Amino acid sequence: MSASDTQETYRVVVNHEEQYSIWFADRELPAGWRPAGAEGTRQECLDHIERVWTDLTPLSVRRERASAR
Template identity: 35%
Template sequence: MSTNPFDDTDGVFHVLVNDEGQHSLWPSFSPAPAGWTAALSDVDRRTAIDFVNEHWTDMRPRTLREASDTPA
């Protein structure tokens, strides 16, 4: 049985962010998909998760947040 690299507790990760401000943990051995950039690179899983929890506090996509914050 193989291990999912996204769940590897001993893995090395990047934290990726897209244009909508959404975050993703990404195994460092795999190239980032189009539209995503690294906000944090080559860290252990716990550090990556802590970064996401600290910086991604509103799960709504950026465009939805902006539309919700605009007065009618």
């Protein structure tokens, strides 16, 4: 881990498929991503994602499975 990883502030972001990632807090979000409510160091954000993203299946696949029942 570089020194910049501990000095930069990141935010947790999520897309329309409920897939999570991190992004620099001081930069505009890329198209298709929205803030997911957590900010901090890179590691803090990754730890948050590990806690909340328990089902890695994309939302569209989960919906398709649910409608097939």
